[in-house]
Amino acid sequence: MSSFTSFDYVIVGGGLAGLVLATRLSEDANTGVLVIEAGQDQTSDPRVNIPGMWPALIRGESAWDFKTVPQEGLEGRQIGFPQGRLLGGSSALNGLAFSATSKANVDAWESLGNAGWGWKEFYESMKRSYSLASEGADAKGPVQLTVPEADTEWPKVWTETLTTLGFSTTGNPFNGTLSGGVVVADSIDPLTKQRSYAANAYLEPARSRPNLTIWTKADAEKIIFDRSDGVTATGVQVVQDGETKIVEARKDVVITAGTINSPRLLELSGVGDAKRLQSLGIDVVVDNPNVGENLQNHPLCTLSFQVRDGPGFDTIDKLARQDPNAIAAAMKAYGNQKGPMSKSGSNLVAQLPTPGLKTDDDVSNLTALLQSAILDGHDESKSFAQSHESFVRSILASPTEATGCYIMIPGFVEPTSDGWMAPAPPGEENYLTLTLLLAHPLSRGSVHVTSASADPSAVAIDPKYLSHPLDIEVMAKHLQFAENIATTKPLVDHLVLDGKRNPRAPPAGSLADLSAAKEYLRKTTVGAHHFTGTCSMMPKDVGGVVDAQLRVYGCRNLRVCDASIIPLTPRTNPQATVYGVAEHAARIIRTGL
Numbered sequence: 001m002s003s004f005t006s007f008d009y010v011i012v013g014g015g016l017a018g019l020v021l022a023t024r025l026s027e028d029a030n031t032g033v034l035v036i037e038a039g040q041d042q043t044s045d046p047r048v049n050i051p052g053m054w055p056a057l058i059r060g061e062s063a064w065d066f067k068t069v070p071q072e073g074l075e076g077r078q079i080g081f082p083q084g085r086l087l088g089g090s091s092a093l094n095g096l097a098f099s100a101t102s103k104a105n106v107d108a109w110e111s112l113g114n115a116g117w118g119w120k121e122f123y124e125s126m127k128r129s130y131s132l133a134s135e136g137a138d139a140k141g142p143v144q145l146t147v148p149e150a151d152t153e154w155p156k157v158w159t160e161t162l163t164t165l166g167f168s169t170t171g172n173p174f175n176g177t178l179s180g181g182v183v184v185a186d187s188i189d190p191l192t193k194q195r196s197y198a199a200n201a202y203l204e205p206a207r208s209r210p211n212l213t214i215w216t217k218a219d220a221e222k223i224i225f226d227r228s229d230g231v232t233a234t235g236v237q238v239v240q241d242g243e244t245k246i247v248e249a250r251k252d253v254v255i256t257a258g259t260i261n262s263p264r265l266l267e268l269s270g271v272g273d274a275k276r277l278q279s280l281g282i283d284v285v286v287d288n289p290n291v292g293e294n295l296q297n298h299p300l301c302t303l304s305f306q307v308r309d310g311p312g313f314d315t316i317d318k319l320a321r322q323d324p325n326a327i328a329a330a331m332k333a334y335g336n337q338k339g340p341m342s343k344s345g346s347n348l349v350a351q352l353p354t355p356g357l358k359t360d361d362d363v364s365n366l367t368a369l370l371q372s373a374i375l376d377g378h379d380e381s382k383s384f385a386q387s388h389e390s391f392v393r394s395i396l397a398s399p400t401e402a403t404g405c406y407i408m409i410p411g412f413v414e415p416t417s418d419g420w421m422a423p424a425p426p427g428e429e430n431y432l433t434l435t436l437l438l439a440h441p442l443s444r445g446s447v448h449v450t451s452a453s454a455d456p457s458a459v460a461i462d463p464k465y466l467s468h469p470l471d472i473e474v475m476a477k478h479l480q481f482a483e484n485i486a487t488t489k490p491l492v493d494h495l496v497l498d499g500k501r502n503p504r505a506p507p508a509g510s511l512a513d514l515s516a517a518k519e520y521l522r523k524t525t526v527g528a529h530h531f532t533g534t535c536s537m538m539p540k541d542v543g544g545v546v547d548a549q550l551r552v553y554g555c556r557n558l559r560v561c562d563a564s565i566i567p568l569t570p571r572t573n574p575q576a577t578v579y580g581v582a583e584h585a586a587r588i589i590r591t592g593l
């Protein structure tokens with residue numbers, strides 16, 4: 001084992017948040033920054049850069065291959081999921097949709113006791129991360145965004161259908177007030193039509209700085225502490241090329257390993273629930289039972305409908321079935337920066353309020369589910385549970401705040417029962433899919449190591465999907481509403497309603513029965529890849545792991561700054577929010593707080 005020169009900041013995890021921080025902190029030429037990344041540098045890999053190839057890397061050496069423990073709320077199924085393991089982290093292989101969360105969501109973070117994290121300040125930080133021509137001059141960040149051009153009739157049909165249903169389709173997707181339909185931007189550079197992400201947008205222009213060092217294929221095994229005067233993080237133990245090294249941090253060790261790996265690393269280093277750690281033979285450094293708790297993720301389900309084929313109503317099904325002509329046409333179009341490879345394909349979105357609340361009784365029935373869960377002692381941390389539930393209560397019956405996020409995808413999309421992507425069904429039919437995410441689930445779970453070993457499979461991931469009674473109720477109402485959308489003009493004119501559906505869908509019309517909708521959810525729901533919360537930012541006695549300056553409770557010189565610090569999950573795909581968190585963290589650290 002050899003010791004290395006020290007750096008001011010040692011950043012563990014060269015993913016989305018890690019590279020934002022490394023870039024911002026190394027803007028000061030006198031600040032030495034090291035990034036330790038377990039994966040490889042794949043900045044020139046076409047599977048990273050070509051937008052339409054994004055699903056190509058989610059299984060294999062570029063991803064952490066995680067799966068949940070059996071999920072009682074999903075009939076005991078275990079749900080597999082990836083997290084990026086390459087330079088840029090999950091921003092290098094994610095689905096590219098770039099969408100802001102709501103003002104109400106971020107203001108609720110501040111109300112938990114996180115001064116300086118309200119929407120106003122947060123939005124200023126988030127705007128430092130992206131640029132979109134139509135968004136105006138005040139958003140001038142490195143990540144380039146593109147709103148895809150309408151090369152089919154589907155965007156028009158989507159917005160007109162939502163208008164028929166009485167929703168706005170002209171809201172601003174960035175300023176925290178969006179309600180209704182929108183065509184969301186992709187994190188794609190409009191000039192090159194390549195993915196724009198943490199590694200090429202942030203790191204690449206900064207890479208030649210002499211004060212910035214990047215180690216790839218380097219696994220951080222544990223944080224090193226000095227315990228002579230309280231607890232101070234002094235460095236990190238790293239394995240690279242079979243060699244174990246200790247690297248020293250003169251200022252902070254900053255953990256940005258993501259929502260699963262950040263609490264994993266803390267626990268392996270002795271920061272966590274003392275009883276749990278002792279039972280695994282891990283030396284306890286800081287006793288904090290909140291580490292790894294409060295895991296949140298969006299439950300996700302899909303419904304596919306057969307499309308009435310016609311000019312302007314293309315879908316991605318031929319491409320998904322690997323039809324050679326469709327592949328050739330898509331690659332040729334991409335040569336001209338057009339076609340399905342030049343975009344994410346998941347841009348047609350709606351943020352919608354809880355459907356079916358017609359009377360005061362409807363509202364009080366839902367609210368009663370909230371109350372019963374609190375009284376039943378559903379959560380260990382009653383204090384945070386009450387804050388979480390009061391946030392959800394504040395939006396549950398609002399006519400403008402969303403509890404459901406819908407994504408209309410022209411093509412067949414259905415997860416397998418264990419969370420991966422099912423192939424398109426055989427045949428010639430084309431499909432349209434409505435994907436539904438429960439925006440603000442109350443079900444919360446945990447991530448904990450199951451041994452003292454650094455083996456990444458030694459971890460129990462339990463999101464407790466659909467365990468809160470309100471979640472299944474609200475999601476079932478949204479699922480019913482998804483079918484209403486499909487039967488509304490003009491969308492209905494382009495679907496064969498009595499035609500084929502995704503194989504596991506019940507016959508048309510049967511989801512009108514709420515118990516059938518719930519049964520469908522229990523059978524088919526999986527998790528989105530939107531995990532947050534396991535090192536939550538809030539007071540320790542409320543359930544926190546880090547304070548509002550992202551300092552880990554109980555030790556000096558140690559911070560966590562990634563998706564894991566988000567205490568109440570964003571209402572939609574989280575990358576815009578995580579960029580905002582990282583920019584905000586950089587401001588906090590640079591001002592010396």
Ligand SMILES: Cc1cc2nc3c(=O)[nH]c(=O)nc-3n(C[C@H](O)[C@H](O)[C@H](O)COP(=O)(O)OP(=O)(O)OC[C@H]3O[C@@H](n4cnc5c(N)ncnc54)[C@H](O)[C@@H]3O)c2cc1C
Nearest residue numbers: 013015016017038089090094095096097220563573574575
């Ligand atoms: C398949 C997929 C699709 C997604 N689609 C979208 C989408 O369309 N839109 C959207 O907004 N969001 C999407 N997301 C979510 C979004 O990408 C994440 O929320 C975001 O990247 C989280 O950022 P992070 O910095 O917390 O973690 P990450 O970006 O995952 O970075 C963590 C990094 O730490 C590294 N690391 C972990 N442990 C160690 C260790 N011990 N030593 C060294 N390095 C380590 C990892 O290899 C990784 O590079 C998707 C995510 C996935 C996985």
